[in-house]
Amino acid sequence: MWLLSVLVPLLRLYVCGIRVLLYQMFHRSFEMPVLPKQNERVAIVTGGTRGMGFETARHLASLGMHVIIAGNEREEGAAAVRRINKESSEGKAEFVFVDLTSLKSVRNFVQMFRDRALPLHVLINNAGTMLVPEKRTEDGFEYHFCLNYLSHFLLTNLLLDLLKKSGKNGRSSRIINMASATHYAGEINLEDLNKRTIYSSHAAYSQSKLALVLFTYYLQEQLTAGGFAVTVNAVDPGMVDTALYNNLWTLAQMLKKPVASVLFRTPAEGASISVYAAAASELDGVGGCYLYNGQKTQSSDLSYDLELQAQLWKRSCQLVGLQEA
Numbered sequence: 001m002w003l004l005s006v007l008v009p010l011l012r013l014y015v016c017g018i019r020v021l022l023y024q025m026f027h028r029s030f031e032m033p034v035l036p037k038q039n040e041r042v043a044i045v046t047g048g049t050r051g052m053g054f055e056t057a058r059h060l061a062s063l064g065m066h067v068i069i070a071g072n073e074r075e076e077g078a079a080a081v082r083r084i085n086k087e088s089s090e091g092k093a094e095f096v097f098v099d100l101t102s103l104k105s106v107r108n109f110v111q112m113f114r115d116r117a118l119p120l121h122v123l124i125n126n127a128g129t130m131l132v133p134e135k136r137t138e139d140g141f142e143y144h145f146c147l148n149y150l151s152h153f154l155l156t157n158l159l160l161d162l163l164k165k166s167g168k169n170g171r172s173s174r175i176i177n178m179a180s181a182t183h184y185a186g187e188i189n190l191e192d193l194n195k196r197t198i199y200s201s202h203a204a205y206s207q208s209k210l211a212l213v214l215f216t217y218y219l220q221e222q223l224t225a226g227g228f229a230v231t232v233n234a235v236d237p238g239m240v241d242t243a244l245y246n247n248l249w250t251l252a253q254m255l256k257k258p259v260a261s262v263l264f265r266t267p268a269e270g271a272s273i274s275v276y277a278a279a280a281s282e283l284d285g286v287g288g289c290y291l292y293n294g295q296k297t298q299s300s301d302l303s304y305d306l307e308l309q310a311q312l313w314k315r316s317c318q319l320v321g322l323q324e325a
């Protein structure tokens with residue numbers, strides 16, 4: 001029983017990975033349309049200190065945006081900001097600390113942001129981690145569940161009024177959730193979101209990414225029903241050569257290196273789907289999509305389960321101490 005619960009998610013995750021790599025053998029990345037200037041617009045990119053988050057922040061700043069990099073690596077953040085500000089003549093970047101394994105830190109970050117009285121046009125929930133051995137956050141949550149999903153759930157909800165205020169018809173505010181093909185392998189057990197019964201890091205990662213997709217669809221329904229000029233989309237960057245793979249087992253690391261150099265996308269290529277979702281004119285007012293290779297794509301059957309979306313939303317509100325809207 002234990003062996004099956006660990007082996008099945010692992011195999012399912014690797015099958016997802018192989019399918020993505022087969023696709024990437026023939027498709028490098030998609031062709032980005034010309035993006036409009038983003039002057040006067042403000043974005044928050046979580047985990048923008050390196051990898052795809054950095055490339056996203058960099059690209060948005062080059063379009064004229066004021067980008068706030070929200071992350072837990074102060075030195076990396078300072079270096080990222082220096083580099084972006086040196087390169088970008090119109091936009092700018094700054095670093096603000098947030099540790100997404102702490103709900104208190106998320107609340108502090110939001111308070112600091114609110115104190116600035118800035119508008120907010122784009123929120124990119126990008127930060128993440130993968131295949132972490134079993135551990136709990138300071139609030140007692142499973143690590144992937146909290147960092148990849150629950151903190152972003154809280155962050156988004158606490159910033160929603162600003163996003164609503166900043167969005168206009170014809171120029172919506174945009175929320176982008178960084179999903180992954182691994183969500184296709186994901187399952188959600190609402191009674192054991194923190195994976196206390198049997199722990200598998202593969203199942204925990206896939207669950208966190210499925211949760212982000214369910215959250216995307218449910219939130220879009222609410223925003224549409226309320227008539228707000230805010231959209232929310234989930235994006236899938238493919239397989240990208242970043243530090244995310246640092247927790248792979250040694251043998252998998254060794255096998256990954258030659259494959260990654262040929263078949264994985266670069267961080268800039270991977271980031272292009274977030275940049276596209278954040279800035280493309282053709283996506284203005286378009287939400288509730290799973291975007292992959294520049295196209296709306298079908299996500300897993302489970303992600304469209306309306307009852308599951310509603311239940312997860314309700315449970316997440318309870319876990320972070322939010323009143324259900």
Ligand SMILES: NC(=O)c1ccc[n+]([C@@H]2O[C@H](COP(=O)([O-])OP(=O)(O)OC[C@H]3O[C@@H](n4cnc5c(N)ncnc54)[C@H](O)[C@@H]3O)[C@@H](O)[C@H]2O)c1
Nearest residue numbers: 047049050051052072099100127128180239240242243244
């Ligand atoms: N690399 C891939 O193949 C791939 C594929 C699909 C989805 N993704 C997703 O893309 C996102 C970006 O990952 P990446 O591949 O660029 O990896 P990365 O490791 O280069 O970047 C992860 C970012 O998250 C930040 N982060 C980690 N822990 C944090 C914490 N406690 N608080 C705040 N920030 C924290 C890191 O500092 C870093 O900036 C992740 O959500 C990942 O799951 C990656």
